[in-house]
Amino acid sequence: MKRLPIMLLILAAAACQAPPGRSPATAAPITTGRDLISAMHARYADTWYRQLRVRQEVIFHDEAGAPTRREVWTELIELPGKVRSIIGDEGDDDGELYVDGAFHIIRDGRVVQRAPQPHPVLLIGYDVYCQDPAETARALETAGFDLSKLHRAEYNGRPVYIVGADEGDEATSQFWIDAERLLCLRIIDRRPSGAVIDIQFTEYEPFAGAWLCTELIFHRNGTLLIYEQDLEHSIPESIDPQTFTPPPAAEEES
16 A cells, blocks of 8 residues: 555455355445445444555556566555555665555655645555444545445446446546445546546455455556555554654654
8 A cells, every 4th residue: 555646555256255244134225435335334344354464566667657666565554544564674664654644754764754645545445344434435535536426337347336437437536346345446546736546456365354455556647657466464463553653754853
């Protein structure tokens, strides 16, 4: 999960396998984005993990879509709303922290940049299952997603709900949810600069009573930007709360 536009997080299970999560016997009709958010929460609130450790390969690409560098990141996640991303080995000082609605870019153990902004991948891919649906809806509307717009379509052979845009519009901020498994498959995030970030959740696997996306692909204005693939993942016994405490800013004295 990486900050945009530089960084931010087709399902792997057999089609015949019953999806993890709780399937209500009677489901309310889904006609708006708020309805869909409530359904996603109801499906997995009892089973979705709250903490996660992921080690992943991250490949960055230039403006022409050519790979420029490869890094290995370790992410420690506490849901809702907290992600610590470490470049290299755990314990190293460089990386990112997302907490309290802001990205903190960390170099040599100090915050060199703080950028308050929504984190759509975290919100729609993870937090939606672990916090009050009204809170998720408020955050998504603040991020520019129009939850009053919803239509159905097909994506990579799967039925999907598309929230935030009219049919045929792939330039407005929107998110695409698998209609059967209620998992995010795609986010189109139109940034204030006008850039369109297209985030595709291309691989899922059943994990810890729920699901885990193990591959993310980011495009910017149609050009490949970032490729992320899990190398390993686990549920940690615990995460030190200090993990999600921002270190001092670079200009502050020790």
